[in-house]
Amino acid sequence: MGGGRGRGNRSRTQRKHFRDGRENVWKRSKPDPSAEAANVDGNNEKTNGNNGRGPWQPFATENPAFDEYYKQQGIVSPQEWDSFIHFLRTPLPAAFRINSSSQFCEDIKSQLENDFMKSVQAEVADGDSQEEGAIRPLPWYPDNLAWHSNFSRMQLRKNQTLERFHEFLKLENEIGNITRQEAVSMVPPLFLDVRPEHFVLDMCAAPGSKTFQLLEIIYKSTKPGSLPDGMVIANDLDVQRCNLLIHQTKRMCTANLIVTNNEAQHFPGCRPNKNCSKASEIEFEPQFSQLLFDRVLCDVPCSGDGTLRKAPDMWRKWNSGMGNGLHSLQIQIAMRGISLLKVGGRMVYSTCSMNPVENEAVVGEILRRCGGSVELVDVSNDFPQLIRRPGLRKWKVRDKNLWLGSHKDVCKLQTSGVLPSMFPSGIRHVAPADDDQQHEDSMNSVEGSEAVKDLLTSQEDGVTPEVSDLPLELCMRIMPHDQNSGAFFIAVLQKLSPLPAMEIKPARKKNLFSKKLGQESKSPDQDFEDGTELELESEDAAGKEHPISSSEANATINEPAETSLELDPSNTGDEMVLEKVDGDTDPGKTIGKRKLQVQGNWKGVDPVNFFKDEAIINSIKTFYGIDESFPFSGHLISRNNDNNHVKRIYYISKSVKEVLELNLLAGQQLKIASVGLKMFERQSSREGTSAPCAFRISSEGLPVILPHITKQIVYASLVDFKHLLQYKTIKFADFVDTEFGEKASKLMMGCCVVVLRDIKSSSAPIQVDASTIAIGCWRGRSSLSVMVTAIDCQELLERLSVRMNSVKDSPAQECDNDQLMDTVDKPEEAGIGQLATES
Numbered sequence: 158m159g160g161g162r163g164r165g166n167r168s169r170t171q172r173k174h175f176r177d178g179r180e181n182v183w184k185r186s187k188p189d190p191s192a193e194a195a196n197v198d199g200n201n202e203k204t205n206g207n208n209g210r211g212p213w214q215p216f217a218t219e220n221p222a223f224d225e226y227y228k229q230q231g232i233v234s235p236q237e238w239d240s241f242i243h244f245l246r247t248p249l250p251a252a253f254r255i256n257s258s259s260q261f262c263e264d265i266k267s268q269l270e271n272d273f274m275k276s277v278q279a280e281v282a283d284g285d286s287q288e289e290g291a292i293r294p295l296p297w298y299p300d301n302l303a304w305h306s307n308f309s310r311m312q313l314r315k316n317q318t319l320e321r322f323h324e325f326l327k328l329e330n331e332i333g334n335i336t337r338q339e340a341v342s343m344v345p346p347l348f349l350d351v352r353p354e355h356f357v358l359d360m361c362a363a364p365g366s367k368t369f370q371l372l373e374i375i376y377k378s379t380k381p382g383s384l385p386d387g388m389v390i391a392n393d394l395d396v397q398r399c400n401l402l403i404h405q406t407k408r409m410c411t412a413n414l415i416v417t418n419n420e421a422q423h424f425p426g427c428r429p430n431k432n433c434s435k436a437s438e439i440e441f442e443p444q445f446s447q448l449l450f451d452r453v454l455c456d457v458p459c460s461g462d463g464t465l466r467k468a469p470d471m472w473r474k475w476n477s478g479m480g481n482g483l484h485s486l487q488i489q490i491a492m493r494g495i496s497l498l499k500v501g502g503r504m505v506y507s508t509c510s511m512n513p514v515e516n517e518a519v520v521g522e523i524l525r526r527c528g529g530s531v532e533l534v535d536v537s538n539d540f541p542q543l544i545r546r547p548g549l550r551k552w553k554v555r556d557k558n559l560w561l562g563s564h565k566d567v568c569k570l571q572t573s574g575v576l577p578s579m580f581p582s583g584i585r586h587v588a589p590a591d592d593d594q595q596h597e598d599s600m601n602s603v604e605g606s607e608a609v610k611d612l613l614t615s616q617e618d619g620v621t622p623e624v625s626d627l628p629l630e631l632c633m634r635i636m637p638h639d640q641n642s643g644a645f646f647i648a649v650l651q652k653l654s655p656l657p658a659m660e661i662k663p664a665r666k667k668n669l670f671s672k673k674l675g676q677e678s679k680s681p682d683q684d685f686e687d688g689t690e691l692e693l694e695s696e697d698a699a700g701k702e703h704p705i706s707s708s709e710a711n712a713t714i715n716e717p718a719e720t721s722l723e724l725d726p727s728n729t730g731d732e733m734v735l736e737k738v739d740g741d742t743d744p745g746k747t748i749g750k751r752k753l754q755v756q757g758n759w760k761g762v763d764p765v766n767f768f769k770d771e772a773i774i775n776s777i778k779t780f781y782g783i784d785e786s787f788p789f790s791g792h793l794i795s796r797n798n799d800n801n802h803v804k805r806i807y808y809i810s811k812s813v814k815e816v817l818e819l820n821l822l823a824g825q826q827l828k829i830a831s832v833g834l835k836m837f838e839r840q841s842s843r844e845g846t847s848a849p850c851a852f853r854i855s856s857e858g859l860p861v862i863l864p865h866i867t868k869q870i871v872y873a874s875l876v877d878f879k880h881l882l883q884y885k886t887i888k889f890a891d892f893v894d895t896e897f898g899e900k901a902s903k904l905m906m907g908c909c910v911v912v913l914r915d916i917k918s919s920s921a922p923i924q925v926d927a928s929t930i931a932i933g934c935w936r937g938r939s940s941l942s943v944m945v946t947a948i949d950c951q952e953l954l955e956r957l958s959v960r961m962n963s964v965k966d967s968p969a970q971e972c973d974n975d976q977l978m979d980t981v982d983k984p985e986e987a988g989i990g991q992l993a994t995e996s
């Protein structure tokens with residue numbers, strides 16, 4: 158019984174956010190469905206978005222600037238160009254992944270293989286799908302867990318013949334048994350090589366499809382009732398997107414996750430602060446002295462042109478400045494990721510952009526800054542069926558309609574915002590001193606200058622790009638026409654040794670701090686939560702006039718002129734600056750209204766308190782007979798300030814507990830948006846408040862605690878179990894199995910658990926294992942009622958009928974199940990026809 162049976166209440170608003178925000182692209186307006194519809198029908202008409210004014214026009218799926226840019230970069234060979242563009246203009250086929258830690262994983266896989274693969278194929282028999290299989294497993298994804306369909310999301314929604322399949326996808330996605338995710342977006346977590354004991358940081362995680370995948374891997378081979386040793390911290394700066402992330406990961410029902418809302422480039426390392434007031438609350442020594450990770454996923458904000466197939470409105474908006482504008486932030490986030498990585502640990506850097514300035518240039522800069530302590534991993538033999546291309550070693554930079562081959566050209570033009578690190582060599586060229594006057598000129602005023610004329614003349618013959626001397630071919634670029642997918646860029650990096658000492662310079666970005674730091678040397682593996690930027694002074698870098706000089710730090714504050722404001726995360730400005738509610742504020746570290754995002758309680762975020770109310774804990778333990786083997790004490794938290802009115806109690810794994818303790822000692826540097834598995838909820842109904850235990854077990858927490866409870870548990874036959882799911886409330890006397898009705902009536906009033914007896918052999922001794930199916934119920938005065946949402950009841954009924962059909966088909970299991978199925982299918986014959994109305 159792993160995670161993946163997301164139950165509990167899902168608010169309508171959350172669902173809407175979830176639907177609207179599931180695209181794997183940062184801040185983008187909604188795609189125009191009519192454009193997709195036009196393309197679905199094979200109509201590749203030129204189309205135009207209209208910025209939301211008046212009726213929608215189909216989108217133009219072409220952009221001359223895009224063509225010129227990528228042709229010049231040689232991103233594909235001239236022979237492939239037409240095919241590349243053709244695929245980019247064709248809607249993206251839908252893909253999804255089965256949750257490997259769901260207890261129904263095998264059932265779902267077999268339903269796809271034995272039912273949908275055939276039925277969908279038969280329903281849509283036409284040329285293409287006949288050849289390849291309308292739905293089929295992605296050959297490169299392990300264990301047939303990831304699936305491709307030949308249909309776009311629009312086709313799945315609109316095509317009547319696909320209705321049953323679409324309903325299946327919707328239901329299983331909502332429950333958490335599958336996740337709808339673009340095929341290429343599943344690649345980065347695969348190359349991260351995560352193991353169940355790993356501490357993983359997902360730096361830019363929303364909306365969370367990769368986080369979900371990471372959790373699945375962490376949970377792999379976890380036994381029922383136990384939790385993996387590892388954990389995931391999923392972080393995102395955007396509050397609304399953080400909510401999507403929480404919604405997405407709730408479906409996993411996990412105690413091994415913390416969702417945070419920090420800036421990734423300043424993600425805290427949580428070094429304990431001896432003066433911290435909360436330190437006295439920690440009864441144990443912290444397990445580690447700093448938050449470091451075995452694995453880091455750095456799926457940074459990017460221009461997102463790899464997702465053109467599902468977001469055709471991007472055609473109109475695309476410009477080369479989008480990538481240029483994100484380059485600096487991408488480096489900062491990636492560098493922070495590397496410094497939070499343990500030596501020997503692995504980081505995957507990825508984007509859904511094809512642009513080398515956001516990809517190879519960033520990776521090249523990381524390698525240069527880390528001076529030999531980080532290397533690119535050769536993963537060319539891993540997942541051989543995944544078609545990918547080596548990273549580029551030469552590219553050019555486009556700025557203000559000019560092609561720039563090296564930083565030398567930037568010096569000639571005096572253009573701001575184009576950084577040395579954007580070029581393959583990363584070499585900074587310094588303009589001769591007598592050019593000082595020119596330095597002051599703006600781009601407009603130099604437009605007619607000799608330098609520009611020279612450059613424009615040289616452009617007629619084409620600019621010669623630099624060639625990187627770094628092994629950037631070890632990066633991967635996945636192109637849409639190679640395997641009918643979106644595009645993605647992935648680089649796998651390993652930390653070989655601590656990072657070299659770096660010169661500490663005050664952060665100049667928007668002059669965050671007035672306090673001047675002295676020039677001292679500090680390892681970047683240490684923390685600089687105060688925003689200090691680190692610059693490398695390693696041998697590697699010092700020898701070549703490198704980008705890592707003070708002027709580069711200045712350059713990061715300048716936005717290239719073409720930068721799309723919409724995509725520029727720095728434009729979130731003060732809105733996203735988090736303020737302290739209480740605790741010390743050092744005025745020396747504050748400029749204007751901006752405050753440091755370290756220490757103290759975070760405004761607008763519920764506190765995380767260890768729940769220590771012994772009276773409540775003991776009443777829960779006694780009522781449910783929770784055995785001593787279950788790690789209980791210290792693993793419960795609440796999110797109320799007032800511990801006397803706690804409504805929900807959350808359960809956390811050992812790994813999460815250790816991180817929370819460290820965070821407390823460090824003065825709560827992590828801004829925790831969500832943590833813990835909802836395990837107990839206070840019963841608020843009138844009948845509930847008179848029950849001996851005020852807390853019921855929540856559906857999410859049940860799989861974890863089930864093997865450890867010894868009281869308030871009853872075992873139902875298949876027929877009674879199904880009746881409960883169908884009719885929700887049944888009187889004790891009305892159960893088919895009278896003995897079950899009697900046992901239920903003898904339970905204490907309040908929450909109880911009904912476990913389905915093994916379908917195959919109803920008389921065998923009961924033991925809780927990965928296949929055990931159980932639901933939370935309420936033992937009332939004269940009846941038993943289910944405490945499971947309608948959608949979960951629907952899903953369980955569906956799963957049971959699929960399982961029963963497979964049992965029925967197996968020759969060894971005949972009579973008992975046939976009888977049971979008959980009674981279930983014809984409830985009136987079992988004498989319970991009136992139940993629904995009675996209840």
Ligand SMILES: C[S@@+](CC[C@H](N)C(=O)[O-])C[C@H]1O[C@@H](n2cnc3c(N)ncnc32)[C@H](O)[C@@H]1O
Pocket residue numbers: 181182183342360361362363364365366367368392393394395398419420421422456457458459509726
């Ligand atoms: C490409 S998306 C991530 C997609 C995600 N990994 C997934 O698979 O669902 C990039 C994310 O970075 C977030 N972001 C932008 N700037 C950030 C920053 N400075 N720190 C942390 N997250 C940031 C955006 O809100 C966005 O959700």
